[in-house]
Amino acid sequence: MTELPDENRATELRNKVVDQLAEDGTIASPRVDAAMRKVPRHLAVPEASLDEAYSTYDPVITKRSENGTHMSSVSAPQVQAMQLEQADIRPGDNVVEYGTNGPNAAYIAELVGDSGQVTTVDIDADAVARATRFLAETGYSHVRVLTADASGGVPEHAPYDAIVVTIGAWDIAPAWRDQLSEGGRLVVPLRIRSLTRAYGFVRQGDHLVSSSAHVCGFVPMQGEDAHDEQQLPLGDGVSLRFDDGPTVAPSPLDEVLRTARAETWTGVTVGRTENIGTLQMYLATMAPGFCIMSVDPDSNTTVVEPSNRGFSPAAVHGPNFAYVLVRRTPDEKNVEYGVHAFGPDGASFADEIADCIRAWGKEHRGGPGPRIAIYPADTPDDQIPGDRVIDKKHSRISVTWSAA
Incomplete structure (x- = not known):
């Protein structure tokens, strides 16, 4: 018993x-x-x-x-x-x-x-x-x-x-x-x-x-509306995950990691306990071609050096690819955000993503995050206000950022 x-x-x-x-x-x-x-x-x-x-x-x-x-x-x-x-x-x-x-x-x-x-x-x-x-x-x-x-x-x-x-x-x-x-x-x-x-x-x-x-995190939905992210391997154990499908055909990125790496730092620093959820969401909704980079734990590559090998905010635009990383400030109290980028226009793409981070730091840091509105999939553009519209199967998602 x-x-x-x-x-x-x-x-x-x-x-x-x-x-x-x-x-x-x-x-x-x-x-x-x-x-x-x-x-x-x-x-x-x-x-x-x-x-x-x-x-x-x-x-x-x-x-x-x-x-x-x-x-x-x-x-x-x-x-x-x-x-x-x-x-x-x-x-x-x-x-x-x-x-x-x-x-x-x-x-x-x-x-x-x-x-x-x-x-x-x-x-x-x-x-x-x-x-x-x-x-x-x-x-x-x-x-x-x-x-x-x-x-x-x-x-x-x-x-x-x-x-x-x-x-x-x-x-x-x-x-x-x-x-x-x-x-x-x-x-x-x-x-x-x-x-x-x-x-x-x-x-x-x-x-x-x-x-x-x-x-938050939850087990994924099953059934008719189950949806998987799409993987795009770049080689050397590096892969990208796109939630809504890649924004470019894979072929332009075939050799992107063989190009010179551009690096820029933003001057945006955060404390170790600061909530950066709004920064991640700002990049996700405002950076072009947003995706997530991950690196196979068994890979020895040094071409990319992310702060988190399993989850790094990244972006793709044409043949160019960039990801976000951090480094400790000299006083060891904070971290600073930076960008590594690859591709024929890697340096300018790194600057574009860095400017996105700076915009968050100047205008939205400490704010409530975006206002999200969900409209039916057949709603015309002129009836959806907002900074960005993300189209899905059943709905159109309006994202509006206001100043903090």
């Missing part, structure tokens, strides 16, 4: 997690605080220890593919609390969650109360079974648990006051907007140019307008 978990210790750990999230500012509302203290999330992951189940900032991975890729998880309490605050769920709301494992649906059920409705959906039958068992065991059997592809939504229970997506999405499915009430809230981990943020959106007529954004 298996030994039952120490419920007193589980309660103690649960309260410790919530105390920590309230202290770091993730939890701001008393109702989210109360919901997260009540739900025994450890019962959803009996294969994990109590310490693992109540790790404040770490998820519990519940399913992996044959090659080890994470396919399903119970998100970290910090991420769940963050999304619940973004969704602003109220008593009596009708809420649907896409991506399930149980605890988050229980939190939502606490927030909507007896007068509300909760539907939780997953394409993975194993996740649905786990959620069904957990919700029944913990007294939330009134939550609807469905097996379905999130891209189609759940029209039979719409309209929704809030939609919470807990899987990484590359695009906004039309059903999510269409099944959301006017003024309703959509919270979704949306990938824009390889950078994922948990965005809070509000429906305004035919489009969605962002109200919040937080850096």
